[in-house]
Amino acid sequence: MIPRTRTQRLLSRSRSSLALLFRKKAPKAGLAILVGIMLFLIIGSFVNPYSPYKDSKLLNSPPSPTHIFGTDFLGRDIYSQIVNGAYPSLLVAVIAALGSVVLGVLAGVFSGYYSRLRGLVGGTGDLIMVFPLLPLLLLIGSLFVATNLFIATLLIFVLWPLVARAIRPQALAISKMPFVQAAKTSGVKDREIVMTIVIPQVLSIAIAYFILNVSLALVLTTALEFLGVGNPDLVSWGSILYWAEQFGFLAGAWWWIVFPGTFITLTGMGFALIGFSLEEVFNPRLRV
Amino acid sequence: MGYLRNRIITYAIIWFIALNFDFILPRIAPGNAAEILANGGRLPALQVQQLEQRFGLLQPVTVQYLLFLKGVFLNFPPDFGFSYQYFPASVSQLFFQRLPDTAFLIVIGLALAMTLSYLAASISSLRRGGKFEMGTLYTSVALQGTPVYWFSMVLLWIFAVSLKLLPISGQVDASLEGFNYMLSFLEHSILPMSVMTIATFGQWYLLLRGSSQQILQSDYILAAKSRGLSEETIARRYVLRNSLLPVISLASLFLGNMISIAVLVETVFGYSGVGDLFVDGVINRDYPVLEGSFFYVTTIVIIGAVIGEIVLQRLDPRIK
Numbered sequence A: 001m002i003p004r005t006r007t008q009r010l011l012s013r014s015r016s017s018l019a020l021l022f023r024k025k026a027p028k029a030g031l032a033i034l035v036g037i038m039l040f041l042i043i044g045s046f047v048n049p050y051s052p053y054k055d056s057k058l059l060n061s062p063p064s065p066t067h068i069f070g071t072d073f074l075g076r077d078i079y080s081q082i083v084n085g086a087y088p089s090l091l092v093a094v095i096a097a098l099g100s101v102v103l104g105v106l107a108g109v110f111s112g113y114y115s116r117l118r119g120l121v122g123g124t125g126d127l128i129m130v131f132p133l134l135p136l137l138l139l140i141g142s143l144f145v146a147t148n149l150f151i152a153t154l155l156i157f158v159l160w161p162l163v164a165r166a167i168r169p170q171a172l173a174i175s176k177m178p179f180v181q182a183a184k185t186s187g188v189k190d191r192e193i194v195m196t197i198v199i200p201q202v203l204s205i206a207i208a209y210f211i212l213n214v215s216l217a218l219v220l221t222t223a224l225e226f227l228g229v230g231n232p233d234l235v236s237w238g239s240i241l242y243w244a245e246q247f248g249f250l251a252g253a254w255w256w257i258v259f260p261g262t263f264i265t266l267t268g269m270g271f272a273l274i275g276f277s278l279e280e281v282f283n284p285r286l287r288v
Numbered sequence B: 001m002g003y004l005r006n007r008i009i010t011y012a013i014i015w016f017i018a019l020n021f022d023f024i025l026p027r028i029a030p031g032n033a034a035e036i037l038a039n040g041g042r043l044p045a046l047q048v049q050q051l052e053q054r055f056g057l058l059q060p061v062t063v064q065y066l067l068f069l070k071g072v073f074l075n076f077p078p079d080f081g082f083s084y085q086y087f088p089a090s091v092s093q094l095f096f097q098r099l100p101d102t103a104f105l106i107v108i109g110l111a112l113a114m115t116l117s118y119l120a121a122s123i124s125s126l127r128r129g130g131k132f133e134m135g136t137l138y139t140s141v142a143l144q145g146t147p148v149y150w151f152s153m154v155l156l157w158i159f160a161v162s163l164k165l166l167p168i169s170g171q172v173d174a175s176l177e178g179f180n181y182m183l184s185f186l187e188h189s190i191l192p193m194s195v196m197t198i199a200t201f202g203q204w205y206l207l208l209r210g211s212s213q214q215i216l217q218s219d220y221i222l223a224a225k226s227r228g229l230s231e232e233t234i235a236r237r238y239v240l241r242n243s244l245l246p247v248i249s250l251a252s253l254f255l256g257n258m259i260s261i262a263v264l265v266e267t268v269f270g271y272s273g274v275g276d277l278f279v280d281g282v283i284n285r286d287y288p289v290l291e292g293s294f295f296y297v298t299t300i301v302i303i304g305a306v307i308g309e310i311v312l313q314r315l316d317p318r319i320k
Helices: A006-023 A025-047 A078-113 A115-130 A133-143 A148-175 A178-185 A190-226 A237-251 A254-282 B002-028 B032-042 B045-055 B061-073 B091-126 B131-145 B148-162 B178-216 B219-226 B231-253 B255-269 B274-283 B287-315
Strands: none
Touching: A025 A078, A025 A254, A078 A115, A078 A148, A078 A190, A078 A237, A078 A254, A115 A148, A115 B002, A115 B255, A115 B287, A133 A148, A133 A190, A133 B002, A133 B255, A133 B274, A133 B287, A148 A190, A178 A190, A190 A237, A190 A254, A190 B131, A190 B148, A237 A254, A237 B148, A254 B131, A254 B148, B002 B061, B002 B287, B091 B131, B091 B178, B091 B231, B091 B255, B091 B274, B091 B287, B131 B178, B148 B178, B148 B255, B178 B231, B178 B255, B219 B231, B231 B255, B231 B287, B255 B274, B255 B287, B274 B287
């Protein structure tokens, strides 16, 4: 059946893209990892008997039946810390990714469609991408009171150029297409063209970059938490490693370092694999 | 040439904006004035007086701004005053003392990563879609999600604590001399260097691969295939060399990224380079050090970007 209506056309295109996606091994692995971790976290929050902030007498004990991942230097259960610490870190990462994609799509679409904006937006974006992110984030994050929202905002500011850079060529290509030119000459307002035509077309890439950005933002957030930005006393994936770096080596507590980091890595990997495969599928230039 | 000139002017403007930002930021941070005076409480009165004089701390902001600009533009190297923490060492002195070590990590790390990923790309292109390519690809993507600092800690644990093969922290054993000194330096830098190389390799390989994907779809590749050249010859003669082009110019843009990685690596391994200095400054609220480091890093990154643009301009005749 030849797709006639716009919805049918969109569906048939995404169906074939999705089919391609599910044939690859990588996104399946990534999805499996993420689902596994999600389950672990959700079930874990019901199952675990300890509060992550509760000291106990069992200082620096290796993994055991009572403390699956061992305890830290204050006797706090590491398993609970991982389960509870997921929320701050992941929340910031997801919000940052969402914001950066929204901003990046807007920037990319407008600089692709309006040629006058291209130099300014492109230049600013390129400069932000060139800059060493961590020192900048570290500097700002440590000078001001860094709440999680503040960190998320910083990350949005730093991550949007990546998205805009990928979206701009697509927006440009679309705006040069005959039917868009036709719409313009027949009097359709620019804003309407952008809203109804350009943005839906770039949506698929935007989703891919959203997932990739969650991975990036997660790594950046935990890195900042690791360096002590924000509140190191608040249990988050990065702050666990903050304390582990200072006291773990001395105490010989390898479990303190290995387990939290493994979770960060696996989650980051899961998102990265899925996002990367999505990008390959939706960006026709990257296909092997 | 006009395009290049515009870009350079843009970068110069951005550099100047960053300079002002560097001045403004510590001064609008909450608790700033109290911090400085509190720091002064730890130092002897004479030094507090010197600090006040140098930075004009008790004077209006406009005077401070002028002092700041005077320090930056009228001296070479720019004078950012003394560090609060390492008084009376000057900020520039501290920075340049540590710069070679960080530069060592970054330059050699980047060179190794580029070489390795180019090799990997060459091998991959011999069998497109084969096991080697897929393996390296997914490893690189997986590496993207791995936090550098955690990876450093794990390596540190394995090699320094468990196996006791390499030293735990620091940069060199200062008590040794001559050849032993060099050896100790190398020993201390193996782990940081490895982490930098591996972290950079992943990203670099993905860039290289993306570039060669695009090349593969070009018309001249199709023409070569239709002429009957084997995949191997095509790969060797056309794809790899041409995919190198956009990537080389990116090398200087990568600098910022590598500095970020260096900050983390130096912190974990206790390697006293520029990144470590910066983190120290953050922890100790050492504003002069922060201002100075930020300025130098910005300048280096922008110079790198400009060089990258020039190189791209020269190598690619299409952008004129």
